[in-house]
Each structure stands twice: as structure tokens, then as C-alpha cells.
Amino acid sequence: MKVLVIDDDVVSRMMLMHLIDNCGTFEIFEAEDGADAWRQLEEGLRPGICFCDLRMPRLSGMELLQRVRATPSLQEIPFVLVSSASDRDTVQQASAAGAAGYIVKPFQAEDVRMHLSGFVDKAPTSYQHVAETPAATLERLGIGAERLLAYLSGFQQQLNTAAIELEVLLAQGGQAEARNRLEKLHAGAATLGLSGAANALRSLLPGQLAADAVLAAVAEAARAVRQQTEIVRESQAGE
Numbered sequence: 001m002k003v004l005v006i007d008d009d010v011v012s013r014m015m016l017m018h019l020i021d022n023c024g025t026f027e028i029f030e031a032e033d034g035a036d037a038w039r040q041l042e043e044g045l046r047p048g049i050c051f052c053d054l055r056m057p058r059l060s061g062m063e064l065l066q067r068v069r070a071t072p073s074l075q076e077i078p079f080v081l082v083s084s085a086s087d088r089d090t091v092q093q094a095s096a097a098g099a100a101g102y103i104v105k106p107f108q109a110e111d112v113r114m115h116l117s118g119f120v121d122k123a124p125t126s127y128q129h130v131a132e133t134p135a136a137t138l139e140r141l142g143i144g145a146e147r148l149l150a151y152l153s154g155f156q157q158q159l160n161t162a163a164i165e166l167e168v169l170l171a172q173g174g175q176a177e178a179r180n181r182l183e184k185l186h187a188g189a190a191t192l193g194l195s196g197a198a199n200a201l202r203s204l205l206p207g208q209l210a211a212d213a214v215l216a217a218v219a220e221a222a223r224a225v226r227q228q229t230e231i232v233r234e235s236q237a238g239e
Contacts, residue, residue: 003116004040004047006031006064007082008056012105016051016082019112026116034059038067041074049116051103054083054090062097069098080115082107091168095161101215102164104171114167114212129227132193134235140193145236148192152229155188159222163215170211178209182217189221194228197221 003026007013010032017028029045031037035058037050050068054061061081068074078100083090086104094102103111132140138148162181169178182201189198200217 001048002027002029002046004029004031004037004045004050004052006034006037006050006056006061007053008033009053012053012082016107016112019107019109020051020116022109023113023116033057034061034064037064041068041071046074047077049078049080049100051080051082051112051115054081054085054094062093065094065097065099078115086168086172091165092161095164098160099164100160102167104168110212114215128196129224130196130199131224131228131231132195134193134228134232137193141191145232149229149232151192152225152232155192156222156225156229158188159185159218159225163218163222166214166218167211170209170214175209178214179205182209182214185218185221189224192225192228194221194224197224 003020005013005017005020005028007016013030013032017030020026020028029040029047031040033056034052037052038059052061052064059067061083065079065081068077068079075098079098080101080103081094081099082103082105084105091102101115103115134145134148138145141148143151162185166178166181169181182204186198186201186205189195189201197217197220200220204214204217
């Protein structure tokens, strides 16, 4: 799998590339800043995931992310921002722009490993989708298929935001707030009939929250939403 590392600081770039290389077998590409990365993407590079520094000359990480999300052929690429900034405003801005993750410098090997395992589907056939049938969900909630699709889309956005904010919260020791966020995600998954995702999220609530387990459960929930969305759409097409 191809991984693109973008950072104007060569030492940080090489360190991140080394950590990625230690996580498995990857074809690693590097870019010296956002403008260089955008050139490579325009020329056809299609990485499975990007790790990008937030603050860079010529084209910042946030600006590059916005371009990627606005380009249909690139917008599905998981994009992890890397920065020394951990304030809530910056994290929320990254989430709103569509970042798949946020790593706070100085990063550790486990930070990188979590994103490679959580956002890259290495074994799609091992995933077992456990959920209520769309028909049962529609009847229970008393809504139509279009409304359910809207709810699933909204929940997907909540999960994307949570993946970023939970990582920062746990890095800062915010166990109570992180648990509150997980309880809300669990309630959302249960309401939408995503029983497998709901169980995975609920299993985390007792005891100390570990960042790797939390991100894995949120990623599983996001995968469940995507799968259920496809099932709902297929059921609509068959009507």
C-alpha cells in the first residue's frame, strides 16, 4: 500500500517515514510541502493514506486537505494531519475540513500504528457486519429510507469528528469527557440498528480507555455505517 508523508521539515519527515516503515510493508512517498504533494497527486499518485504536517509554506496541510476533499478522484483518501497544536479550535477545524485523524507532535510509534490499522482496511473479508435489517429499523423508527440514509450520513460525520477529538482528549488525559463522547456514539449506533458497532463501543466504557482500542472501535462503527448505507441503497433499488 502507498503512503504519502508530507512535511517541510526533513527530520520530522524522515522520522515519520521510519515509524511507518516499522509498522509493516508500505510503499512510502514523500513531499517537501503541500505544493509538492499536490503536484504528485495531480500527476496520478493515489496513496492509501496521507500523513501531513499542518503548518507548511506555499500550501499548508489544511489548505491541501481542503483541495483533496474538493476533488472527486481524491476525496476518499484518509488524510491524517500532524501538528504540535492541540487546542480545541485547531482540532475542530481539522475535523470540519474532513481529516481522518490528528496526531500531536512529538508523535510516537503507537500514534502512527493506530492510524495505519484503523483507517486502512487490510483485511476487508474479516469484517462481519452485524446490524438490524433496514426494514426493521424503518419500522421501529417510523421513518422512510431517505430519512434513514440522512441519519446514517450524519452519524458518519459524528464518527469522523470523534475519531480526531477522542485521540486528542485521551492524549491529554481527558478520560471522563472521552467516555461521555463514546456513550453518545454508542447510543447513536444502537438507535440506527448497528448492533455490532454498538457492542464494540459499549465494551470500551468500563475501566480505563486506551486510545488504540477506542480508535479501532470508532473505525469499526464507521465501517458499519458505510456497509449499512450500501444495504439501504440496494434495498431501495430493488423496490
